Amino acid sequence: MAVFTPLTDSQVETFLSQFDAGSLIACKGVPAGTENSTFFVTTDRRELVLTLFEQGEHEELPFFVELLDYLDEHRLPVPGPLHDRDGIALHSLAGKPALLFPRLPGKHPEAPNLAQCRALGDALGRMHRVSQRFPGHRPNPRDLHWLLPMHHKVLAYLSPEDQALMKDEVEIYQGFFGDAPTLPQGAIHGDLFRDNTLFDGDELGGLIDFYNGCTGDLLFDLAIVINDWATEADGRLDPARYEALLGAYQARRPLEESEREAWPMMLRMTALRYWLSRLLVVYVDPPAHDLTPHDPEAFRGVLKRRIAEGALPLLEAAR
Ligand SMILES: Nc1ncnc2c1ncn2[C@@H]1O[C@H](COP(=O)(O)OP(=O)(O)OP(=O)(O)O)[C@@H](O)[C@H]1O
Numbered sequence: 001m002a003v004f005t006p007l008t009d010s011q012v013e014t015f016l017s018q019f020d021a022g023s024l025i026a027c028k029g030v031p032a033g034t035e036n037s038t039f040f041v042t043t044d045r046r047e048l049v050l051t052l053f054e055q056g057e058h059e060e061l062p063f064f065v066e067l068l069d070y071l072d073e074h075r076l077p078v079p080g081p082l083h084d085r086d087g088i089a090l091h092s093l094a095g096k097p098a099l100l101f102p103r104l105p106g107k108h109p110e111a112p113n114l115a116q117c118r119a120l121g122d123a124l125g126r127m128h129r130v131s132q133r134f135p136g137h138r139p140n141p142r143d144l145h146w147l148l149p150m151h152h153k154v155l156a157y158l159s160p161e162d163q164a165l166m167k168d169e170v171e172i173y174q175g176f177f178g179d180a181p182t183l184p185q186g187a188i189h190g191d192l193f194r195d196n197t198l199f200d201g202d203e204l205g206g207l208i209d210f211y212n213g214c215t216g217d218l219l220f221d222l223a224i225v226i227n228d229w230a231t232e233a234d235g236r237l238d239p240a241r242y243e244a245l246l247g248a249y250q251a252r253r254p255l256e257e258s259e260r261e262a263w264p265m266m267l268r269m270t271a272l273r274y275w276l277s278r279l280l281v282v283y284v285d286p287p288a289h290d291l292t293p294h295d296p297e298a299f300r301g302v303l304k305r306r307i308a309e310g311a312l313p314l315l316e317a318a319r
């Protein structure tokens, strides 16, 4: 159930007629996704994805279009939005902002193998190389500046032990990142979980769902990826997936010394970022629809592991 706004064929036909993308054969709502209405659209020329933006800050949509255009121009595997005959990508449909994308091949990897981890590390490394020159700007909405005020909102729902854990951690990040040198900056995906990628076998079909995209620490993106892609259900890092992903990443963009120093702390901070965002969904701001929220406990577990065990060693870049 991720069609919050149903569309008629005639609405979609009129919408499509503005683009050079062929005429409508079929339009089917996509059940996955929790935030936007997504449709798979088949025309006589190609397969497309139509997204209606149901929530979020619509004034930020031009940033996402610019970012996807930029990455697409640099040959990254992302769905570059289609522009109409006047060069405009962002439209309105059924009263909602709408974008049309190419449909990328593949499905989300549930248990990624090493080849898939290498492919993802390679793509993210390439993306971060070019994204450092991306001219757009959108401050990271989920960095330490967000953790500081937001963690107070969930404390009342936590056990005394978890309250202490969360408060202590946020204080440690403040001390650490407050004194640390600025880390390499650029445009980041901001939520590159397995379900925001598509794989056709071992081949990466694409990175999707850039609506957490922003500019900030590149290392933040990489830590989110490791905490999802190279982590067991009990929060433990999987050494083989960790090395495959980081080796491929660093072959494209070797980490700088400042990043290597910040790495264990960044893994902790991004684990807490998801523990907190998931707690907020469960207790503070539940969505109107009845989809099962993601489990906050999983990221509490990741955080506790990272605190107890640190990061695995960061090998030198494979050259
Ligand atoms: N360009 C694309 N090519 C192929 N499939 C796509 C594309 N964009 C989206 N999808 C499919 O549609 C689903 C929902 O899209 P998306 O993740 O953008 O929605 P969402 O509502 O923002 O979801 P989320 O809960 O992940 O934030 C994806 O899981 C994927 O299966």
Ligand SMILES: N[C@@H](CCO)C(=O)O
Residues within 6 Å of the ligand: 191, 193, 274, 277, 278, 294
């Ligand atoms: N990737 C997020 C949900 C979408 O923002 C999570 O796993 O909590």
